[in-house]
Amino acid sequence: MLTQAEKGRMFRALHERDFAFIIPNPWDAGSARLLAHLGFEALATTSAGASFAAGKADGTMERDEVMAHVSIMVAATELPVSADLENGFGDSPESAAETIRMAAATGLAGGSIEDMSRGEGRSIYPRELAAERIRAAAEAAHSLPFPFTLTARAENYLGGKPDLKDTIERLQSYQEAGADVLYAPGLTSRDDIGAVVRSVDRPVNVVVGLVGVPLSLEELSALGVKRVSVGGSLARAAFGTLLRAGREMREQGTFTFAGDAVSSREINGVFRRR
Numbered sequence: 001m002l003t004q005a006e007k008g009r010m011f012r013a014l015h016e017r018d019f020a021f022i023i024p025n026p027w028d029a030g031s032a033r034l035l036a037h038l039g040f041e042a043l044a045t046t047s048a049g050a051s052f053a054a055g056k057a058d059g060t061m062e063r064d065e066v067m068a069h070v071s072i073m074v075a076a077t078e079l080p081v082s083a084d085l086e087n088g089f090g091d092s093p094e095s096a097a098e099t100i101r102m103a104a105a106t107g108l109a110g111g112s113i114e115d116m117s118r119g120e121g122r123s124i125y126p127r128e129l130a131a132e133r134i135r136a137a138a139e140a141a142h143s144l145p146f147p148f149t150l151t152a153r154a155e156n157y158l159g160g161k162p163d164l165k166d167t168i169e170r171l172q173s174y175q176e177a178g179a180d181v182l183y184a185p186g187l188t189s190r191d192d193i194g195a196v197v198r199s200v201d202r203p204v205n206v207v208v209g210l211v212g213v214p215l216s217l218e219e220l221s222a223l224g225v226k227r228v229s230v231g232g233s234l235a236r237a238a239f240g241t242l243l244r245a246g247r248e249m250r251e252q253g254t255f256t257f258a259g260d261a262v263s264s265r266e267i268n269g270v271f272r273r274r
Contacts, residue, residue, distance in 0.1 A: 004109070007078075008146040008147035011109035012147045014080075014227070015180075015227060017226075019221045020228050022228050023043065023044045023082065024044070024229070025045065025231055025234055026043055026076075026234065027046055027052065027053050027238075028073075029075070036077040037270045042082065043080075043082075045083045045084050046234075048231065052232070059122075062089070066083075066086075071106040074106055080110070082109060083108050083110070084112055086114060088113050093137075096140075097136040097139065097140040104141070104148050110148055110181075111150065112153050112183065113151070113153065114153035115155055116158070124161060127170055130173070135178055137152075138150050139178065141178075150180050150181070153183045153185065156170070157211075182204050183207075184196060187213075188211055204225050204226060207229045210233060
C-alpha cells in the first residue's frame with residue numbers, strides 16, 4: 001500500500017511531464033474503482049457529482065460532508081486523489097487554510113480552492129482577498145510533511161465574467177501566492193487557453209465536458225496544458241442515462257435501455273480485484 005507521501009510525489013510528478021494527463025472525476029467509490037481499472041494515473045473528485053449522488057444540488061454540501069466523501073474516494077483506490085474543495089467553505093483566508101489541513105488529513109494528494117463565494121449570488125472575490133485566500137491555503141499545504149498539490153481556480157468564466165485579462169491577472173496573483181497548479185474553468189478557445197498557459201509558469205489544468213472544448217488531449221498538450229479534467233460530466237452522463245431509462249419505462253412501458261447496460265459479470269470482475 002502506498003503512503004500518502006508516495007502518492008503526493010506521484011501526483012506532483014504527473015504535472016512535470018512533457019505531455020498532458022487526464023484526471024477523470026468519479027463521484028463515488030464504484031466509479032473511482034472502475035476508472036482506476038481502466039488505467040488512469042490519478043483521480044479528482046467533483047463537487048457536482050458528489051452532490052448529485054447525495055441527492056443535493058451542486059454547492060450545497062457542507063465541509064464535514066465533503067471530507068467524509070473524499071475519505072471514501074481516497075480509500076477506494078491506490079491512485080492519488082485531488083479534491084474539489086470549492087471555496088474552502090468560508091470566505092476568510094483562515095477558512096481556506098483550515099480546509100486544506102482537514103483535506104490533507106483524509107489522505108488526499110491535492111485539492112483546489114476557487115475564488116467564488118458560496119453565498120447568494122455566487123460572487124467572485126475581489127482579487128486582493130482571493131490572493132490572500134490562496135496564500136493562506138498554500139502556506140497550509142506547503143507546511144505539510146508530504147507534497148500536497150494546491151490548485152488555484154479563477155472562476156470568472158463560470159461566474160458570468162468572461163474577462164480573459166482579469167482571469168490571467170488573477171492566475172498570476174495566485175501563482176505568486178504559492179499555488180502549484182492554475183485553473184480557469186470555462187475557457188474554451190485555443191487562443192484563450194494558449195494565452196493563459198503562456199502567461200504563467202505553473203502547470204495549467206483545463207476542464208472539458210463541463211463546457212464545450214473542441215480540442216483533444218493531444219491538442220491541449222501541444223498548447224502546454226499539463227492536466228485535463230472532466231468536472232461533473234461523467235456523473236451527468238451516468239445520471240442522464242438513468243433519466244432516459246426512467247422516462248422510457250414510465251412513458252413508453254418499454255425497456256430497450258437494458259440492451260446498452262454493461263454486464264454484471266464485467267463489473268463484478270473489476271470489483272473482486274483489490
